[in-house]
Amino acid sequence: MGRRVHEVLADLRQVIKQLAPVSGDRLPPERELRGILGCSRETLRTCYATLENEGKIWRHVGQGTFRGRRPVHMPVRDTLLVEGATPPDLMYARIILEPQVAAEAAMKADASDIVHLRKKVAEGRAASDRAACELADDAFHRAIAETTRNPVLIGFLTYLSGTRRRVAWQRQWDRTYREIAADEFQTIHSDQHDLVVDAISAADTIAAASAMKEHLETIQAAMRKGRG
Structure with missing residues (x-):
């Protein structure tokens, strides 16, 4: 049985503090994070969406996921x-x-x-x-x-x-x-x-x-x- 989203989210917050301690730091790849957290891709992406809405992370297609809010100079997809x-x-x-x-x-x-x-x-x-x-x-x-x-x-x-x-x-x-x-x-x-x-x-x-x-x-x- 898969882990519940709220459990994974709590652990992900701690992992981010440890592995991406400074705003702008890149998070590990999704596959690595799924292994650390013991969760599915869908659960991880649900957690990502929550953190992104909170301004805790931002994502750039092809470059990865980063800690903190999206820099104002970064382009946003149409x-x-x-x-x-x-x-x-x-x-x-x-x-x-x-x-x-x-x-x-x-x-x-x-x-x-x-x-x-x-x-x-x-x-x-x-x-x-x-x-x-x-x-x-x-x-x-x-x-x-x-x-x-x-x-x-x-x-x-x-x-x-x-x-x-x-x-x-x-x-x-x-x-x-x-x-x-x-x-x-x-x-x-x-x-x-x-x-x-x-x-x-x-x-x-x-x-x-x-x-x-x-x-x-x-x-x-x-x-x-x-x-x-």
């Missing part, structure tokens, strides 16, 4: 950045960046792009529930990025949209959606989407950026209300 993002973090980033994406779309859009964007707005208006609304909204914003024909901007918007699938975002969005009637939500947001497309169709970069900023600030305000 997946961890997404996991660590809060809904306010996401909205702040979107308000900074997406208006410029809309302005770029206004410079690049052709007639077929405008038809495509109008179709995305219509899909948002026709969405039947919260999940459908969110999918349609995500598709609209990605379509604007695609209109720029810039793979970096497209990739970046796709990256941001990944955060919206996290539990923290969904929980906050559920609270926000309860504050706003479904028809009101669809009407306001779809009307604002239309204004963004109007500006893109007119090749008006300033109006496109302004319309997008106003739209995102409306979402931000609704989410703040939902937290209240």
